[in-house]
Amino acid sequence: MNAATVRHILETMEAMFPDAHCELNHSNAFELTVAVLLSAQCTDETVNKVTTDLFQKYKSPADYLAVPLEELEQDIRRIGLYRNKAKHIQNMCRILIEQYGGDIPQEHDQLVTLPGVGRKTANVVVSNAFGVPAIAVDTHVERVSKRLGLAGWDDSVLEVEKKLMKRVPRDEWTLTHHRFIFFGRYHCKAQNPACHICPLLDICREGKKRMKTSQIRKDKERVITRKRKIN
Numbered sequence: 696m697n698a699a700t701v702r703h704i705l706e707t708m709e710a711m712f713p714d715a716h717c718e719l720n721h722s723n724a725f726e727l728t729v730a731v732l733l734s735a736q737c738t739d740e741t742v743n744k745v746t747t748d749l750f751q752k753y754k755s756p757a758d759y760l761a762v763p764l765e766e767l768e769q770d771i772r773r774i775g776l777y778r779n780k781a782k783h784i785q786n787m788c789r790i791l792i793e794q795y796g797g798d799i800p801q802e803h804d805q806l807v808t809l810p811g812v813g814r815k816t817a818n819v820v821v822s823n824a825f826g827v828p829a830i831a832v833d834t835h836v837e838r839v840s841k842r843l844g845l846a847g848w849d850d851s852v853l854e855v856e857k858k859l860m861k862r863v864p865r866d867e868w869t870l871t872h873h874r875f876i877f878f879g880r881y882h883c884k885a886q887n888p889a890c891h892i893c894p895l896l897d898i899c900r901e902g903k904k905r906m907k908t909s910q911i912r913k914d915k916e917r918v919i920t921r922k923r924k925i926n
Contacts, residue, residue, distance in 0.1 A: 700898060701845070709870075711882065712878060715876065716873055724820060725799050729784060733746070735775075736775045745774055756787075756792050787812065799824070803827075815832060829872070835880050842888075890906050
């Protein structure tokens with residue numbers, strides 16, 4: 696894919712979602728880290744409902760360690776995999792207190808060593824909380840990148856990230872991350888993408904395939920309808 700096509704994709708998404716941003720509610724780096732940890736295999740909407748009360752009750756790492764694990768589990772039970780996530784949160788808080796003075800570390804290499812914090816979470820935190828350019832590849836970013844041909848169908852999440860980092864200017868990494876998420880969440884959905892009104896259809900291999908399949912289905916339906924009328 697040439698640079699002109701990449702620029703076309705970026706500018707199209709900018710026009711569609713100029714205000715794309717992190718939709719997880721938070722007021723500091725610590726809350727953001729907890730929210731992203733909770734968001735694994737869960738919608739941002741559900742996480743925000745849970746953290747509305749959670750962040751009122753727990754203000755610091757020490758607060759999470761001041762209650763039994765079972766109590767924290769109940770506080771986040773609406774979240775998928777809540778038992779494992781509760782353990783990760785308490786273990787993370789313990790490390791933050793023992794090694795980082797209760798603060799979230801700003802270095803990516805340190806973040807990924809925290810329980811429950813993988814590369815995607817670390818990228819979200821450094822970019823949104825500390826202003827470090829990064830592209831966090833979640834399910835939306837991965838799907839959109841592969842459909843548009845910015846990455847290969849068989850590429851791993853890390854390979855998708857590396858290809859995007861190579862093709863997108865560094866100062867646009869964070870905004871691109873948000874716009875790809877909005878594009879995937881509200882337009883290029885997993886099951887029912889809006890291919891018929893997509894401004895990127897001409898360069899989307901998945902969209903062309905879907906539209907072709909849709910047209911073939913319509914043609915078959917017309918033939919069947921005509922036959923019924925004749926009979």
